Amino acid sequence: MSDLRQRFFIEDSPVRGEVVHLEEALQTIITQRDYAPAVKVLLGEMLCATALLASTLKIKGRISLQIQASGSFKWAMAECNHLGEVRALADYETDPRFDEAVDSSTVFKALANPVLFINIEPEFGERYQGIVPLDKDNLASCLMQYYDLSAQIPTRIVLASDEQRAGGLLIQLLPRNNEEEQRRVDEDLWPRLTVLTETLKIDELTTLDANEILYRLYNEEEVRLPEAEVLKFGCTCSKERCAVALEQVGIESVRETLEFQNPIEMDCQFCNSKYTFTAEEALSLFGKHLS
Ligand SMILES: [Zn+2]
Structure with a gap:
């Protein structure tokens, strides 16, 4: 079973939906860092959620979910773009509570x-x-x-x-568009x-196909069912984006950085790509040259 997003419609009704499944992309993402089990589970849910939300948008671009907190869990983010490319990252301090997880509620309980x-x-x-209060016990x-x-569209996730x-x-x-439809x-x-949707079990969602x-x-x-879309890991980093960050x-x-690191090395946290800027390259971003 591969990484897919399957749209569906209930015929002759205003009901639509999506099912997503992530396996390879999830593995690529969670093996890049030594994440605790509960954080892996949270990132999996966040990735699926962004892939689901991305399908409700009709734009070219990207959608991301970002959790920020104080306490042992700092932040996590997951992103999906219109090409079905996903990526995610999290930062936290070691916490024995993160050693086991059934769902995102494990991390949610530790959030301050x-x-x-x-x-x-x-x-x-x-x-x-959009800002969403995290006062429920899981992401969905x-x-x-x-x-x-906010959207006032009845939704189950x-x-x-x-x-x-x-x-x-x-x-x-x-x-509904008009009274006739109503x-x-x-x-x-x-x-x-x-x-019916609420009868779905965790292992059914992770192991069955759409x-x-x-x-x-x-x-x-x-x-x-229209044709399914492929989801995959993808990173949007580039040397140009790193240059923009340096300018900022x-x-x-x-x-100051060049005094102890020359050339400047920048690592993408999402995909571990490395970008280097020689002193000449870095300074030329500011219209300066080595003297
Ligand atoms: Zn990258």
Whole structure:
């Protein structure tokens, strides 16, 4: 089973959804650092969540989820772009509570003053940042609360992850366009689908493929499946972006760095790529040359 995102529609209804499965990409990401088990599980859920949220956007660009907290867990972020490329990273201090996990609630319990940011960065156009209170005990519940309050689109989200695989499902009741559509709606449909969706178990989400999951849940409905999209690990780092970062820290800091590190070496935390800038290259970013 590979890394996929499968969209689905319930025929003749305003209900749509997505199922995601991540395995190879998750492995690539969580083996880059020596993460504790609970952090691996959290990153798996966050990656699935961003892949699900990315599918609800109609823009070219990327969406990221970012948790920030004080206490032993510092931050985590996961990102997905319109090409289905995902990446993620987390930072925390050793904590025995992170040695075991069933779901994201293990890390959530250790978070102090946490905030979850949803960032949408279109290639062109304005950025958007939503702030979600982390007052539920797992990621899926916090995201559902966000949809209820901010977007006012009835949404159910289920996320699951172990240290090998991760899976997620999102189902939404879209707004009706007109009264005619409103009249045609089967009023029992959404409550029925909601109850069914909640029967999904962690191991079903991580081990079954999308078709099997959808059949198990909604076999009484007519489910339409467009072609699945491939998800993969991908990093957006480049020497150009590193140059921008150097410009942002300023020429004084660059000069100071060059005194003990020449050439300057920059590592991408997401993919471990290395970028080097000779003194000449670094200073030329500021229009200066070695004298
Ligand atoms: Zn990178």
